[in-house]
Amino acid sequence: MAASIARHLPPGSRHVCIGLSGGLDSMVLLAVLLALRDTLGLQLSAVHVHHGLSPHADAWADFVAAQCAALQVPCRVERVRLSGVAELGVEAAARNARYAVLSGCEADAVMLAHHRNDQAETVLLNLLRGAGPAGLAAMPPMRRLTPALLLLRPLLDVPRAALLHYAQAHGLAWIEDESNADTRFDRNFLRLRALPLLRERFAGLDETLARAAAHLAEAQALLSAYGALDAQAYRHTVPERFDARRALAELGEARARHALRIWLGLLGIVPDERAFAALWAQTLSRPDAQPSWRWRGHGLRRHRGQWYPVGPLAGPGPALRIVWRDGQPDTLAGWQGRLVWQRAPDGLAPVGLARGALEVRPRQGGEVLQVRRHGPHRPLKLLFQEAGVPPWLRECLPLLYLDGTLVAVPGVALAAAATAADGWWPQWQIEPAATP
Numbered sequence: 001m002a003a004s005i006a007r008h009l010p011p012g013s014r015h016v017c018i019g020l021s022g023g024l025d026s027m028v029l030l031a032v033l034l035a036l037r038d039t040l041g042l043q044l045s046a047v048h049v050h051h052g053l054s055p056h057a058d059a060w061a062d063f064v065a066a067q068c069a070a071l072q073v074p075c076r077v078e079r080v081r082l083s084g085v086a087e088l089g090v091e092a093a094a095r096n097a098r099y100a101v102l103s104g105c106e107a108d109a110v111m112l113a114h115h116r117n118d119q120a121e122t123v124l125l126n127l128l129r130g131a132g133p134a135g136l137a138a139m140p141p142m143r144r145l146t147p148a149l150l151l152l153r154p155l156l157d158v159p160r161a162a163l164l165h166y167a168q169a170h171g172l173a174w175i176e177d178e179s180n181a182d183t184r185f186d187r188n189f190l191r192l193r194a195l196p197l198l199r200e201r202f203a204g205l206d207e208t209l210a211r212a213a214a215h216l217a218e219a220q221a222l223l224s225a226y227g228a229l230d231a232q233a234y235r236h237t238v239p240e241r242f243d244a245r246r247a248l249a250e251l252g253e254a255r256a257r258h259a260l261r262i263w264l265g266l267l268g269i270v271p272d273e274r275a276f277a278a279l280w281a282q283t284l285s286r287p288d289a290q291p292s293w294r295w296r297g298h299g300l301r302r303h304r305g306q307w308y309p310v311g312p313l314a315g316p317g318p319a320l321r322i323v324w325r326d327g328q329p330d331t332l333a334g335w336q337g338r339l340v341w342q343r344a345p346d347g348l349a350p351v352g353l354a355r356g357a358l359e360v361r362p363r364q365g366g367e368v369l370q371v372r373r374h375g376p377h378r379p380l381k382l383l384f385q386e387a388g389v390p391p392w393l394r395e396c397l398p399l400l401y402l403d404g405t406l407v408a409v410p411g412v413a414l415a416a417a418a419t420a421a422d423g424w425w426p427q428w429q430i431e432p433a434a435t436p
Helices: 002-008 024-040 057-071 090-103 116-128 160-169 186-201 205-233 244-251 253-266 273-283 350-355 380-387
Strands: 015-019 043-050 075-079 109-111 142-146 149-152 235-237 240-243 292-295 298-303 306-309 320-322 337-348 358-361 399-402 405-409 419-430
Touching (some): 015 090, 043 090, 090 142, 205 244, 240 253, 380 405
Parallel strands (some): 043 075
Antiparallel strands (some): 240 306, 298 306, 320 358, 399 405
């Protein structure tokens, strides 16, 4: 076990916070890390999540705190209130609360004591739930909880029997959660009834399931890598959107579905199978339709075959004077976005931007723009339609004026008279807060 922990500890991960339930597995992990502390130069701490689900929850928290005090390991007890129980179930709601606490740990890495038997249970449980490769890959030995915090599971190759033997040999104390014997919970049913029966027939079952999870994790990594390339090819960021219609035509259904999933993940949206199936059905609806989709506070709307994330758009902001700063972005108070400037041929002339009075104004209606020299002045409504700007975004775009004259609709069109060969194009970038 010590070798497995040392092998899974990335260079530079010196402060390790242990997720300490007080059960057998986590107490063994604590003991092994203490034995390695001086050799590896580790700084140890622990966090115990108090869910309040058991009448013994206070006693468990006291036990963990006392054990850590005796071992001189700083320990934090976090009391949580579960949310979303009706929708998710108790197990999932408790898991979400637990990982929310772990994500707030001030350490280089959080270490959990999941072992080979846990991995086998997870593979089988996810299989029975109809999971795809990502679910069947089960628990990864390492992933990032936050950009600065690693989650490590160094005992996934270790059977629980080895942990029990270690605990008994070293005289460790631990607590037993009475809910682990309740077979009304799916995981407990598998652990106590289904898996023992399967082990009688299939020798090495846990190791085999863990090996299958490793194969599927490798396959999922490849799918994710190729899917990320596909998603990037059909993703646009100003404004944020995904060209589902073109992806479907050029990639086929399987790759387009996968690319759409990857794009959703980039937005922090991870729908369940039913919700994604509804989204995909709307993706396949008639081309002129403009369906909308919502899931757990997230929203998408489709326009011309492209999906846009949408939030509670509050409408346009006020008229504002802005100062030209050589292409630096401009965050506009009262607007749900910022102006981003890009160097481009036939963009707005730098001399005019530097010397003139720049102002953004909300759309009033009836505005026109001469986009070609000696051409007609064209209504913004037609320019929006030609550029494919969704109707719900048109009123939220600021219009850019120079010395009182309309010279740009960011990301849509420029007044030809205000352009130069080596100029600047303003783009309108919706702030993340406006798109949940």
